[in-house]
Amino acid sequence: MIFMNILYVNWESFGSKDIIEAMKALGHSIYFTDCELNINDTSIFEKYLLDKITQNNFDAVFSSNYFPCISGPCNKTSTKYISWVYDNPQTALFNPSITNPCNYVFVFDRAQYNNLKNKGIRTVYHMPLAVNAKRLDIIDQLPNDPDFFDSDISLVGSLYNEEHNLYNRMCNTLDPYTKGYLDAVINAQSNIYGYFLLDDIITPTILGNMKKSLPYEPNDDSLESDTYVYANYFLGRKVTEIERLRILNLLSPKYKTTIYTTGDTSSIPSLLNRGPVNYYLEMPKVFYYSKINLNITLKTIQTGIPLRCFDIMGSKGFLLSNYQEELCESFIPGVDFDYYESYQDLINKVEYYLNHEDERLLIANNGYEKVKKFHSYYNRIKTIFEIVNNQ
Amino acid sequence: MKILFCKWTSICETGIDKALQRLGHQVSYIKQLFTSVDYDNSYVDTLSDTLINNNFDCVFTVNFIPIVSRICNVFNIPYISWTVDSPSFQLYSETIKNKVNRIFIFDRTLYNKFYGENPSCIFYMSLGCDLESWDNVNMSLTDHNDYDCDISFIGSLYSEKCRYNKIENIPPYISGYVDGIIEAQLNVFGYNLIEDSIDDYFVQEFKKCADWVPLASDYYEDVKAIVAHTYIGYKCTEQERIRTLNLLSNHFNVDLYTLSDTSMLPHINVKGGADSRTMMPKIFKCSKINLNITARPIQSGLSLRVFDILGSGGFLLTNYQSELPEYFENGTDLVYYDSMSDLISKCSYYLDHEEERLEIAHNGYEKVKKHHSYDVKLQQILDIALG
Numbered sequence: 001m002i003f004m005n006i007l008y009v010n011w012e013s014f015g016s017k018d019i020i021e022a023m024k025a026l027g028h029s030i031y032f033t034d035c036e037l038n039i040n041d042t043s044i045f046e047k048y049l050l051d052k053i054t055q056n057n058f059d060a061v062f063s064s065n066y067f068p069c070i071s072g073p074c075n076k077t078s079t080k081y082i083s084w085v086y087d088n089p090q091t092a093l094f095n096p097s098i099t100n101p102c103n104y105v106f107v108f109d110r111a112q113y114n115n116l117k118n119k120g121i122r123t124v125y126h127m128p129l130a131v132n133a134k135r136l137d138i139i140d141q142l143p144n145d146p147d148f149f150d151s152d153i154s155l156v157g158s159l160y161n162e163e164h165n166l167y168n169r170m171c172n173t174l175d176p177y178t179k180g181y182l183d184a185v186i187n188a189q190s191n192i193y194g195y196f197l198l199d200d201i202i203t204p205t206i207l208g209n210m211k212k213s214l215p216y217e218p219n220d221d222s223l224e225s226d227t228y229v230y231a232n233y234f235l236g237r238k239v240t241e242i243e244r245l246r247i248l249n250l251l252s253p254k255y256k257t258t259i260y261t262t263g264d265t266s267s268i269p270s271l272l273n274r275g276p277v278n279y280y281l282e283m284p285k286v287f288y289y290s291k292i293n294l295n296i297t298l299k300t301i302q303t304g305i306p307l308r309c310f311d312i313m314g315s316k317g318f319l320l321s322n323y324q325e326e327l328c329e330s331f332i333p334g335v336d337f338d339y340y341e342s343y344q345d346l347i348n349k350v351e352y353y354l355n356h357e358d359e360r361l362l363i364a365n366n367g368y369e370k371v372k373k374f375h376s377y378y379n380r381i382k383t384i385f386e387i388v389n390n391q
Numbered sequence: 392m393k394i395l396f397c398k399w400t401s402i403c404e405t406g407i408d409k410a411l412q413r414l415g416h417q418v419s420y421i422k423q424l425f426t427s428v429d430y431d432n433s434y435v436d437t438l439s440d441t442l443i444n445n446n447f448d449c450v451f452t453v454n455f456i457p458i459v460s461r462i463c464n465v466f467n468i469p470y471i472s473w474t475v476d477s478p479s480f481q482l483y484s485e486t487i488k489n490k491v492n493r494i495f496i497f498d499r500t501l502y503n504k505f506y507g508e509n510p511s512c513i514f515y516m517s518l519g520c521d522l523e524s525w526d527n528v529n530m531s532l533t534d535h536n537d538y539d540c541d542i543s544f545i546g547s548l549y550s551e552k553c554r555y556n557k558i559e560n561i562p563p564y565i566s567g568y569v570d571g572i573i574e575a576q577l578n579v580f581g582y583n584l585i586e587d588s589i590d591d592y593f594v595q596e597f598k599k600c601a602d603w604v605p606l607a608s609d610y611y612e613d614v615k616a617i618v619a620h621t622y623i624g625y626k627c628t629e630q631e632r633i634r635t636l637n638l639l640s641n642h643f644n645v646d647l648y649t650l651s652d653t654s655m656l657p658h659i660n661v662k663g664g665a666d667s668r669t670m671m672p673k674i675f676k677c678s679k680i681n682l683n684i685t686a687r688p689i690q691s692g693l694s695l696r697v698f699d700i701l702g703s704g705g706f707l708l709t710n711y712q713s714e715l716p717e718y719f720e721n722g723t724d725l726v727y728y729d730s731m732s733d734l735i736s737k738c739s740y741y742l743d744h745e746e747e748r749l750e751i752a753h754n755g756y757e758k759v760k761k762h763h764s765y766d767v768k769l770q771q772i773l774d775i776a777l778g
Contacts, residue, residue: 175563176562176563176564176567177563177564177566177567177570178567179564179567180563180564180565180566180567180568180569180570180571181567181568181570181571181574182567182571183567183568183571183593184567184568184569184570184571184572184575184588184589185571185572185574185575187572187587187588187589187590188571188572188575188576188579188584188588189575190588191582191584191587191588192579192582192584195578195579197575197578197579200578201571201574201575201578203574
């Protein structure tokens with residue numbers, strides 16, 4: 001085992017406490033940046049980082065998500081830059097700096113990894129996300145308020161229905177043919193699990209019409225194609241909005257259904273909106289006390305396991321997810337969690353699991369034991385450093 | 392058994408008739424054709440007289456024919472039908488509820504849709520083929536000269552069958568929607584997404600601009616399903632066949648037997664129509680690869696072509712359909728593709744691997760002979776219907 005001096009670039013990311021804890025447990029020494037990372041103007045930060053690296057002797061710099069403004073100074077000083085990406089899609093991955101030899105970029109979605117690898121990028125690795133199962137202990141330390149968190153079905157997350165989202169803005173000026181075409185493919189995609197067809201169906205004509213309505217040009221030096229941008233940032237999010245709304249509309253009139261989100265949900269009166277929850281303190285309790293925790297993956301995560309799935313299982317919550325390829329590789333459906341592959345299938349499974357408490361609790365417990373054993377931050381960080389040190 | 396077979400010139404009738412006779416049944420016919428599947432007074436008279444003057448055990452038709460059901464209901468005689476087409480609009484007729492009916496449907500999705508209308512009288516039965524007749528087809532040197540080829544496809548390109556093509560002045564939103572659905576569907580095999588992906592607003596708007604012919608008042612009009620399958624499903628099939636054959640003919644030597652307009656396929660060998668009793672089995676026996684591109688309105692089931700190709704001893708390369716694994720093993724009895732690149736690579740592979748191809752064709756033939764000849768299937772149908 002090599003003990004390293006790590007400069008950790010701190011920003012408000014989910015899981016940073018857990019990553020730091022795991023690094024310390026592995027015997028690494030952690031140092032923190034004390035300059036704000038403003039992605040709109042990175043010049044101050046870049047200068048700061050370059051000085052910091054030059055004046056100290058770090059073995060590597062680490063961040064959640066990938067930042068070109070970190071890679072630059074690392075590359076200049078030949079310092080290893082390790083990043084673990086949990087956002088999807090992340091535009092920064094298409095910045096040309098991605099090929100800097102200093103980079104070790106870990107992405108959790110294998111489809112994303114393959115996409116980058118097929119572009120000839122050699123600095124990218126596949127690394128699923130993780131959980132700190134100790135977080136469950138918090139539930140015992142805090143006063144028990146199951147009444148507040150008790151629910152048949154819960155969803156923690158956004159409805160993606162903000163008025164200002166890219167798709168809704170584009171729609172206002174879209175010609176009717178293209179509007180019809182996009183409504184159709186969005187509807188079609190919302191019925192399909194395990195296959196992302198949105199970038200395959202954007203023809204040159206449709207792309208041209210979307211650009212006419214709301215231009216979005218990737219930076220000149222970006223490796224991102226126009227099609228990728230429109231498929232992922234415009235259409236992918238819209239599909240997720242439609243899917244989440246449809247599911248909540250189906251379930252909430254029949255079951256006690258709660259959503260935890262900052263967004264507006266007044267269009268579904270039967271849905272209880274309890275506002276946002278604190279990631280570390282409240283969210284585990286939501287998962288623990290809900291009979292069924294839904295995961296409706298953002299469509300642009302094509303194969304990977306969203307962080308929410310790990311958080312649910314790590315809180316001993318029962319997870320009912322859409323079909324997601326990597327989820328079925330790491331966990332056994334019907335044993336550690338369960339998945340649905342159509343709206344009807346979802347309704348059937350909700351009904352079944354609400355009526356089979358023993359089975360539900362057994363599955364939640366199996367999922368918990370499995371993530372604790374195989375999907376801890378400790379295991380992942382250990383593997384990440386093994387990969388970095390073996391290259 | 393004495394069976395009255397009411398024919399209406401379906402291509403399956405000859406094979407089914409022969410099989411019924413091989414099974415030892417006495418088959419009779421009505422010479423007259425009905426002019427409408429619902430109302431035809433002269434046909435009613437003829438069929439009634441035939442039933443009065445004879446002592447039939449049952450009446451049989453290919454596809455469900457409401458007029459036949461009505462008369463059988465009056466005479467209280469079992470009426471067996473085997474639906475071989477999808478969509479099959481007669482299933483929307485309220486006569487589907489008649490107690491004399493013994494309706495067999497070849498596509499499980501279609502069966503699931505209608506089963507509830509008359510649970511004790513509606514059954515699922517996949518198709519079959521007249522294997523005995525295909526066995527007796529003798530191949531001459533001339534036949535090989537005429538039909539030997541690398542890849543062949545027998546079937547319509549659907550342009551002439553497609554009602555969508557006849558609609559004029561389609562609003563741009565509607566035509567965009569249809570194009571989008573088709574583009575999405577053509578990327579997906581094994582799941583027909585059309586009906587699930589059109590909403591009520593679209594359906595109503597579509598109906599307004601379509602050349603809508605309302606069904607008779609004794610029909611249940613499922614507008615969404617009709618838009619999805621009769622209009623968009625056929626259009627999708629047209630696009631799929633044109634694109635697939637275009638792509639294939641750019642890479643390989645492809646023979647196409649069709650009566651459709653083929654001007655959009657410049658590289659294909661156009662061979663004209665193929666008679667389904669005489670030419671078709673020979674073509675299947677002589678092609679290195681026989682292609683099946685299932686019409687999209689057949690949502691999960693296996694088309695007649697699947698059984699005819701395998702039952703002729705031909706090597707079958709087919710699109711993936713979700714009922715395929717229930718009957719056949721991929722790579723052993725037949726081969727399926729689930730994307731265009733998959734299709735191209737499998738054509739290349741199997742053209743280069745003759746021994747493997749012949750072995751698969753042989754296995755497919757044996758399986759059809761054992762489980763899917765008309766003789767086997769009709770025996771099962773009669774047992775279920777009258778047992």
